[in-house]
Amino acid sequence: MSNNINNHNPFYDPTLKKRHLSDKIFKYMAMSALLISVAFLLVFFTDIISKGLPSYKQAYIELPVKYNTETVADSSFAIDEKHYELVSRAWYRDMPKYVSENPEVMNKTPIEWVLADDEVDQYMKGHQNTLTDEQKTVVEELKKQGKVESKFNTLFFTTGDSKIPENSGFLASAVGSILTILVCIAFAFPIGVMSAIYLEEFKKDNKMSQLIEININNLAAVPSILFGLLGLAVFINFFGLPRSSALVGGLTLALMTLPVIIVSGRTALRSVPASIRQAAYGLGLTKWQVVKDHVLPLGMPGILTGSIIGIARAMGETAPLIIVGMIAFIPDIPTSFTQAATVMPAQIFTWAGMPEGAYIERVSGAIMVLLAILLTMNAVAIYFRKKYEIKW
Amino acid sequence: MKKSILSIATIATLVFVGCGDKSNDKNAASSASSSAAVSENQIKMVGSSTVYPFASAVAEELGATAGVPTPVVESTGTGGGMKMFCASNESPDITNASRAMKAKEYEECKKNGITNITQAQIGFDGIVLAQDKSSAPMSLTRNQIFLAVAAKVPSKDGKSIIDNPYKNWNEIDASLPAKPIIVYGPPKSSGTRDSFEEMVIEHATTKDFKDLYEAAGLEKFKSVRTDGVYVDSGENDNLIVQKLTKDKNAIGVFGYGFLEENSDKVIAATVDGATPSSDSIASGKYPISRSLFFYVKNDRRAAVPALDKYIALFMSEKMIGDRGNLKKLGLVPMAKEQRDAAIKDVMAKKVLNPSDLK
Numbered sequence: 001m002s003n004n005i006n007n008h009n010p011f012y013d014p015t016l017k018k019r020h021l022s023d024k025i026f027k028y029m030a031m032s033a034l035l036i037s038v039a040f041l042l043v044f045f046t047d048i049i050s051k052g053l054p055s056y057k058q059a060y061i062e063l064p065v066k067y068n069t070e071t072v073a074d075s076s077f078a079i080d081e082k083h084y085e086l087v088s089r090a091w092y093r094d095m096p097k098y099v100s101e102n103p104e105v106m107n108k109t110p111i112e113w114v115l116a117d118d119e120v121d122q123y124m125k126g127h128q129n130t131l132t133d134e135q136k137t138v139v140e141e142l143k144k145q146g147k148v149e150s151k152f153n154t155l156f157f158t159t160g161d162s163k164i165p166e167n168s169g170f171l172a173s174a175v176g177s178i179l180t181i182l183v184c185i186a187f188a189f190p191i192g193v194m195s196a197i198y199l200e201e202f203k204k205d206n207k208m209s210q211l212i213e214i215n216i217n218n219l220a221a222v223p224s225i226l227f228g229l230l231g232l233a234v235f236i237n238f239f240g241l242p243r244s245s246a247l248v249g250g251l252t253l254a255l256m257t258l259p260v261i262i263v264s265g266r267t268a269l270r271s272v273p274a275s276i277r278q279a280a281y282g283l284g285l286t287k288w289q290v291v292k293d294h295v296l297p298l299g300m301p302g303i304l305t306g307s308i309i310g311i312a313r314a315m316g317e318t319a320p321l322i323i324v325g326m327i328a329f330i331p332d333i334p335t336s337f338t339q340a341a342t343v344m345p346a347q348i349f350t351w352a353g354m355p356e357g358a359y360i361e362r363v364s365g366a367i368m369v370l371l372a373i374l375l376t377m378n379a380v381a382i383y384f385r386k387k388y389e390i391k392w
Numbered sequence: 393m394k395k396s397i398l399s400i401a402t403i404a405t406l407v408f409v410g411c412g413d414k415s416n417d418k419n420a421a422s423s424a425s426s427s428a429a430v431s432e433n434q435i436k437m438v439g440s441s442t443v444y445p446f447a448s449a450v451a452e453e454l455g456a457t458a459g460v461p462t463p464v465v466e467s468t469g470t471g472g473g474m475k476m477f478c479a480s481n482e483s484p485d486i487t488n489a490s491r492a493m494k495a496k497e498y499e500e501c502k503k504n505g506i507t508n509i510t511q512a513q514i515g516f517d518g519i520v521l522a523q524d525k526s527s528a529p530m531s532l533t534r535n536q537i538f539l540a541v542a543a544k545v546p547s548k549d550g551k552s553i554i555d556n557p558y559k560n561w562n563e564i565d566a567s568l569p570a571k572p573i574i575v576y577g578p579p580k581s582s583g584t585r586d587s588f589e590e591m592v593i594e595h596a597t598t599k600d601f602k603d604l605y606e607a608a609g610l611e612k613f614k615s616v617r618t619d620g621v622y623v624d625s626g627e628n629d630n631l632i633v634q635k636l637t638k639d640k641n642a643i644g645v646f647g648y649g650f651l652e653e654n655s656d657k658v659i660a661a662t663v664d665g666a667t668p669s670s671d672s673i674a675s676g677k678y679p680i681s682r683s684l685f686f687y688v689k690n691d692r693r694a695a696v697p698a699l700d701k702y703i704a705l706f707m708s709e710k711m712i713g714d715r716g717n718l719k720k721l722g723l724v725p726m727a728k729e730q731r732d733a734a735i736k737d738v739m740a741k742k743v744l745n746p747s748d749l750k
Contacts, residue, residue, distance in 0.1 A: 093456055130630055163449045243436065243483065244464055325438075328466035329448035331455060340434060340464040355581050 048371075052364030058153035058166060059116040059124045061086060061142060067105045072096050079114070082138060088115040090167035115155075116148065118165040118358035124150055127357045156365065160331035161347060165358035168351075170366050172333045176246055176326070176341030177315060179334060183250025184314050188257040189307055195258075196265030196303070201291055220259035227256040228320030236324060244325040244340040252324050253314040260313070264306020268299040301388035308381035312374050318345040344370045433698050435463035439473030439488030442517055442587055443684050446718045447488050450706045453717070458705070460698040474500075477687060481506050485692040485699055489685045490517065490587075495749040502746075508690040512703065512738040514712050516724040518648035518673040518681035519588050521575075522658040527640045528569065530561075530661040534679050537663065538596040539564045540573045541622050543615040546601050553608040556617045576632045577616075577645035579624040584647050584722065589614040591680050633657055647722040648673060648681070673724055684723070690741045707735045 013019075063083055071078040075095040079087050091114050099105060120139055122129040131139065142148040160172025199216075203209045231252030235241045241248045272295050280290040321327055327346040334341035342350075348366045351359045437447060444467040455462025468476065470489045477487035478501035493511070501509065521537065523530065539545050540558060547554045561568035578585040594614040597605040605613050616622050625632045625644075632644040633654050644658065648668055651660055660668050664679045672678035686706070693699045705711060711718050714725050726734065 090456075093453065097457070163445065163452050244466070325464075325466055328464050329444070329451060330462070330464050331452055332462045340436070353581050355579070 048364045048367050051361055052366075052368045054125050054127075055156060055358075055361040055365030056153050057125070057150040058155065059121040060113040060149055060151050061116045061120070062111060062113050062147040062149075063087070064109050065112050065114065066109050067099055068107050072099050072106075083142075085135065086117055086120050086139065086142075088117050088164060088166050090162065090164040091115045093164075113149075113151075115166060118356060120148070121150075121166055122357045124148065125361075127361075129357070156362070160333055161329060161342070161350065162331055163329075165354075165356045165362075168359070168362060170344070170347065170362075170369060172331060173342045173344045173347035173366075174369070175333050176249075176330070177343040179246035179337055179341060180250040180253065180326075180343055181311060181315055183247055183337060184253040184257060185311060187251055188254035188261055188311070188314075191254075192258050192261030192307065193265050193303060195262045196269060197291060197296070199262070200266045200269040201287065201295065216259050216262050220263050223319075224256055224317055225319040225323065227252055228323030230255060231320060231324050242338050242340075244328060244330065244342075245338045246334060246341040247337040248324050249321050249326045249341070249343065250337075252320050253317060256317065256320060257307075257310040257314045260310035261303075261307045264310070265299070265303045268302025268306065269295060271302060272298045298390060301385045304384045305381045308377055308384075312377045312381075315343075315377070316345050316370065316374060318343075318349055321346055344373075433696055434461040435485050435696055435698050435702055436466075436483040437463060437486035437488060437686070438466045438468045438476050438484045439486070439686070440470040440490040440684070441467040442490040442583055443488035443514070443686065445583055445721050446514065446684070446723055447486075447686065447706075449717060449721060450702065450711055453711075454698070454702050454705050458698070458701050460701060463698070463702060477501070477689075478504055478506060480504060481689065481691060483692070485696055486686050486688045486702075489687060490590075490682055492683065492685060493687060493744070493749055495746065498744070498746050498749050506689060506691075507743070508741075509744040510688050510690055510738055510741050511744050512686050512688065512707065513726065513730075513734045514684050514686065514706065514723065515718070515726050516648075516673050516681050517587050517684055517722075518668060518678065518724045519584060519591065519645060520648050520651045520660040520668045520680070521663070522636065522644050522646070522651055522654075522660045523642065524636045524640050525657060525659050527659075529659060530569070530643075531663075531665065532568075532661050533664050534592060535596055535600060536564050536568065537680075538592050541575055541577075541616050542593045542596070542613075543617040544610065544613065546604055550604070553604060553610060556619070556621075559621070571641045573621050574639065574642040575622045575645060576625040576635050576642055577622055584645070585616075587682075588645055588680070589616060591682060648724045649719055649722055670724065670727060674727055674730065681724070687744070688738075690743070693741070703738055707738055 061083065063079055066078050072095070075092040076084065078092070078095055116124075119129045119131050120135075123131050123136065123139060124143075139148060155167060156169045158171055159167065159169030162168035195216075199209070199213065231248060235248045235251050236243050241251075276294050276298065277290055280294050285293075318327065321343060326342050327349060328340070328342065329350075330340050330342040332340070344366065348363055348370065351363045351366065354360075435451075437451075439447075444465060447463075448465040451463040451465050454460060465488075466473075466484075470487075470491060473484075473487035473489065474493060474497040477484055478497060481504070493509075501507065521530075521532065539556075540561070542556060544553050545556050545558070546552070558564050558573060560570055560572055562570040577588065593616065594612055597610065597613040605611065625635065632646060633650075636642055636644045636658055643661070651658065651668065662668075666672045666678040668678045668681075673681040676683075688699065688703060708716075709731075710716055712723065712725055712731065713719075714728075716723075716725065719725055725731065
């Protein structure tokens with residue numbers, strides 16, 4: 001009988017069930033898409049964090065160290081034979097320098113914590129290692145006596161790259177990244193914003209300006225490696241700036257970021273309502289006054305958001321920097337814009353190609369630092385947008 | 393109003409800082425490169441990825457002990473390095489090479505006024521194929537190895553390129569034993585793998601089978617097969633040796649230095665009739681080997697004083713000697729006399745003779 005009632009119900013829609021079903025299907029499809037991306041993100045983060053966290057620990061061994069003229073001449077005699085191979089080559093290398101800086105240790109045999117070889121470190125962490133069985137028993141012995149310990153890996157945060165895994169750190173590339181990004185900001189932001197202002201506020205609509213506009217939009221989509229080639233041709237070969245330097249890298253990345261800043265800047269300026277401009281002109285203000293006092297301040301949050309996102313992308317960029325020589329073995333911490341420098345993603349790339357387990361965990365450790373910096377930058381962008389956002 | 397002033401101020405400062413920065417840096421840069429870079433004193437080198445680990449190890453040692461800036465080492469490949477090296481008489485000061493400079497490359501250098509070049513041989517790169525000591529010794533040719541490990545091989549009729557079908561050694565050549573092909577070798581991240589690919593697979597696809605591969609659009613093909621016959625065995629050479637002692641049919645691929653250390657457990661296959669040894673590698677008789685070099689611009693040695701220190705350190709017994717640091721990284725040292733001669737030539741800045749080049 002219900003059938004009958006429905007037939008008489010003027011609001012009855014025979015396709016209703018079907019429509020509701022497809023509505024549900026649509027909802028679950030969208031949800032599963034979200035779930036898949038969240039799952040990927042979770043897998044990525046757990047993988048990176050579980051692999052990366054061990055890199056913040058490094059094994060040290062407590063051993064008697066002989067400091068005398070003989071061991072300073074050949075530091076391999078400073079540690080007794082049984083433990084010789086468990087100590088880092090970097091420690092042997094730096095020992096004579098340490099003595100010359102601290103002459104009071106001379107002719108003494110203090111018991112000191114010395115940097116352990118990366119294979120000992122990997123063994124302590126339960127990872128694959130190349131220690132022989134004899135070496136393993138020696139390490140176990142030390143472990144029982146509490147003479148081998150995983151300590152916080154300060155080296156990782158205070159040194160640059162090294163061919164000795166346990167001696168390699170992240171600081172040189174982090175400083176390089178900061179210098180490079182400073183150059184990039186100093187170059188790309190003012191030029192980008194000025195160009196956006198011109199295109200949005202002053203430009204007359206003719207063939208020429210349309211051509212420029214199309215080109216800028218296209219440039220924003222050009223593969224980043226091409227900007228590397230451009231950087232090589234213009235900054236290194238033509239202007240003769242030093243290869244591998246933060247200056248060249250920053251300028252190259254600025255070329256890459258410029259179109260992004262211009263496009264997002266224009267969008268931000270365009271979103272400033274025309275009524276503001278009209279009211280300002282109505283009061284007899286000049287274009288300069290209108291832009292400086294009204295349009296730009298109102299568009300600033302949008303411009304900043306776009307710029308920060310563009311610059312964050314530049315910070316994670318590797319491809320164009322290969323071409324200008326920033327992907328190289330550069331362990332020294334750069335102190336000027338013209339000195340050779342490498343950047344964080346480049347350092348990650350270099351380590352990822354290394355076979356030793358210690359480098360593999362450093363890759364994840366470094367990715368965590370890079371991610372933290374990028375997330376901070378994005379958070380700053382969101383903060384600015386929220387703080388100065390004006391709703392019309 | 394306050395906000396607007398603030399943002400204008402921000403922009404103004406940024407513009408100002410931007411200009412200030414750039415002009416300062418440019419001045420600094422031009423003065424650094426024009427005034428013979430006395431203040432710079434940082435060596436810059438490019439070149440072979442095979443020599444890269446050796447060069448960067450020496451660079452690091454120099455930076456840590458000699459009180460000079462650590463040299464910058466870029467891995468660009470031998471050919472790419474030569475191009476940059478010959479482009480101008482400024483940096484890069486050194487190019488690393490996994491083969492001797494070609495006459496064509498020297499011409500390029502000469503055209504740009506760079507003739508005061510010294511060639512330094514640092515040692516050899518040798519790769520061996522070894523099996524357990526108890527199994528019957530194998531003698532292979534370089535092309536047979538190529539057919540066993542390449543991802544794509546010429547078909548039997550020699551007319552087309554097909555996916556590698558070989559599962560047993562005797563399918564490649566009836567004279568080889570009827571046992572399955574299992575090769576334990578280094579993974580892609582390894583320099584040994586690069587060398588192996590270049591010296592075995594690329595050698596075949598650019599020499600004997602060049603036309604065939606070029607016709608198929610596979611120029612300079614050098615991929616190792618991925619169907620389970622070639623097993624990536626970590627970078628841990630010890631592990632490969634363990635696997636060889638368990639699996640008597642298996643063949644292991646590693647650097648020559650490691651064979652020497654494990655000669656009690658494994659035995660190397662002869663390649664093209666030559667047994668791998670320091671002598672056969674040095675003479676070039678053992679085919680899966682090559683000489684490693686670096687080339688230095690002597691004119692830069694005055695401008696960059698650290699260069700002499702770097703070269704002296706690199707050519708020292710501590711590095712390229714029989715018990716040197718680089719041996720642990722896989723370099724096959726030259727014989728003592730050859731080493732001494734090489735050191736003498738490099739220190740005396742012996743100018744490269746173009747007629748020695750091919």
